[in-house]
Amino acid sequence: MRKDNNIEVRATKSTPVVSQDSRTVEGYAVVFNSQSEDLGFYETINPAAITEEVLMRSDVFCLFNHDQDKVLARSKNGTGSLQLQLDERGLKYTFTAPNTDLGNELLEYLRRGDIDSSSFAFTVSTDEGSEVWTTGTDGRQYREILKIDELHDVSPVWNPAYSSTSVSQRTLDKLNQLREMQDEKKKELQEETVEKTDEEVQEEVPTQEEVEKKNTDTEDEEDKEVQEETVEKSDEEVVDEDKDKDNDVEGEDKEDKEETRSARTHKHININTMKEQRFSLLRAIRNVAENRQLDNVTAAVCNEGMKEMRAAGLNTVGQIYIPTMETRAAVTVASEGADVVATDLYDIIEPLRAKNVLVQAGAKFYTGLTNSAQIPVMTGSNVNWAGETAAATDGNVLFNNVTLTPKRLTAYVDISKMLLAQDSVGVENAIRQDLINAINSKLESTILGKAGKTANQPAGIFNGKTPTKVTDFEGLVGLEAKVEEANVLGGISYIASPSARASFRNMMKGSKGTAQLAYMDGTLDGTPVFSTSNVEAKTFVVGDFSNLAIGSWGGLDIVVDNYTQAVNGMIRLVVNAYFDAALIRPEAFQFGTFAV
Template identity: 30%
Template sequence: MKKSAELKQERAQKIEAQRALHNTATAEKRNLNETETTSFRALQTEIESLDGQIKDAEAFETNLRSLEGSQPTSFTPENQEQRNTPKKVFSLNRAIRSQMANGSLEGAELEVHTATVEMAKRAGIPISGIAVPLFDSRSVQMETRADGQTVTGDSGGYGGNLVATEIQPVIDKLRPQPVVEKLGAIFLTGLQGDLKFPVNDGGIAATWEGEDAEVANTKNAYSSKTMKPIRLAVAVPISLQNIMQSSIDMENYTMSEIRTIVANAIDLAAINGSGTGQPIGILNVSGTNSVAGGTNGLAPTYGNVVAMETAVFVENANSAKLQYLSNPKVRGKLKTTTQVDGYPTYLMAADGSVNGYPFTASNHVPSNLTKGTASGVCSAAIFGDFSQLIVGQWGFMDITVDNMSRKKEGYIEIIVNVFLDVLVKQPKAFTVIKDLLTA
């Protein structure tokens, strides 16, 4: 009897074949022809058969587990070794090795891939490589190494060479911490197709009229905004030796790094995306409120901090989630700049708030802008309602393994594709300033 995980993979392949038939007919704006209908029904029969086999296999596997748990075991070197060997869950290295060999996943890797593919199919997302949830906390439990012999008083000739070198966790690169989700941005996941948001641009008006005067008709005008998936890609070269050896938790670290890079890319796009080949962020979207410091930039003042707040309130965009966002340089300047000369009340209060609102610092907010003669030294800041910011995620990390391009160098490459977009629903809910001087 096949394992339930293998049967589930076969079932997923059958469903994918049905989807291909359906998509072909849909693309040509027609129903299934006779041949396609026959194939579709045959696949359905096979799927229903697999459903029964999966049910039987799962029941059998449950029986085996209960039997193993109920039987006493005597001490033997073999079962003691099994007790001491940690159970492994999803392993990126094993998944990659399987793709390098015969392309067949097994065990936990097959289960994660199959479950994620099922979710991707429901969202209409094609998966070409290994499917892994975009934000997943699964980890790999690796075998622990034995302690090395401790030797003192010699330089290695009498035992020092037997001491194992204990590899410690990698020291992380310092990166900005993602902030937009914490600020209140809305994350939409598992999307399929483009998203279209109708926008009410107003138009209906009430007028005071005389007792028998005719009132003029008014109506709202509508426009729309669209979110479309934009590809975010990461390519990571990994040595074959790294893949074949798993002496430390390097694969977990690699996956964590990839997820961190993706999260930072989302943050940067939401804040300062250019809109060219990438989403457009708050600092560059048209229609936001704008406050200027000076012709050649200006240090933060209480006046322009309040002006940022005022502009949002004038546009009726005030909400309970208003807050400031800038970079650490501006944060430092706010902490040392008084509201009024000679009076020890600073722009940033002791609790970290500014003008009564929360303040967040991120290095994704630029500090190298130019205004007049202030070249490359101006910082930006944002004030607004970050719930007006939407981040769309078209689902999952699609991991493809390329074990040929750099084969002579002893490398493989894993390519990760994620599809995302950012939408500022109401630009008037934000005020932007781009010429703050911090020196």
């Protein structure tokens, strides 16, 4: 029945049950996202690891305590006396105990409570990415199985004890290899990278002149070119190129070159290892959702985000903290002896700023604020003429200012558990984009709304305004004139609802015979027009948006909610961010509507 040396056996803490008035037995052979006992490592099985396709191609026996001579039921390619069913918890098995001595024996043990666990045997897929190994902050190894190739049996068993004999030799070999790599890495870090950033390590890579001096008698001109390119290429590419070049080299000269290349490749592996310190939001969410300890990189980034929020005078309420990372500073992972390289994957503020229609129209976006921020307001009363040696005057008017204070903006994003089980850059970026969209939509709708200012949210710029009814191009020109009369210094722009922009498209300018469309190429007679559904239908605002200030404090504070949407197979991410907005000069804006 079992010929594969790579079959692995695991027990679960799920007790099989039997009803008192029937012979039906059921239990969970696999419990997803449940951490195993100590196998020399700790293991969890991802919900995406077992699919209906796997069940349909597997020949699964139900055995008594994994004894291959004690068969209770069988599911061959999805049919038979053994029923297998996948649900949110795991893999459920159901069968009717056979009317045999073995079946009666099993029922008696179950009803007495002597058998209290289930177990299963499986083979992990050999495809790349089928399992992920990580090192916890406790120094222990953690294995997540993402793809199982085949199931072999499910079994009611006496106890859930795990033993190293139930782990395939292939898995133990991988673990030993992983430990050897980590030992080598630690040794390299001690020798070459202690207290150095990734950038400093890269600077220590031998220059062309240094290597040429060391290998004058062994390096030819072609090998020098490889030397210049080594740092930019993966370890695999370097090794492949070396093999190609070795085919053209013979004797002692070949051996000398191989030794030189080996040293150079060894240095490259160390640098590449440093570069692999990357933060994954997807992995962070999974760890929290599955109640697992954060890995070193995630913990370091979250600590940085927490410090950033505290520096801004904010209290943290979530489980994951993403810093803005606008300074592009590296985040140190102390226990790794390496740095997390700051990449655009961290950056939430920049794509948010780029997407926000208010910022596109010219609003001032202030980031990295701490506590309350005062923005000065310049008016004509602050400026006076004076003699060459006369003292300056203040115009008998106090210098005005607008104060921004952090207000918590809360939005949520629902993510499918099946999507969360994936592990790709595309999914990672999709989740980040969903977060950006949720925050931006809430921010725009509030600032472009009618609500008044409260302790918890800024006032909408339409608050207290009665939009002027406009029917033609002359009416629009009149509103623009009022903005210009307020002595605005910046450019004028429109922000309109989609229906208001549609009205712009049908508007004509000029007299009969020379009339032309007023709206062309995204502008209204040369004035930029931006559109968003966050403006009330048929309504628009025109003005100098540099007189609108938007402030941002800290990064993102994320709560992973496993319960609200659990019935729908979803996980809800509740995002907390801190913003405020205010008009610096309200007279720089005019409001209009096409409503009849």
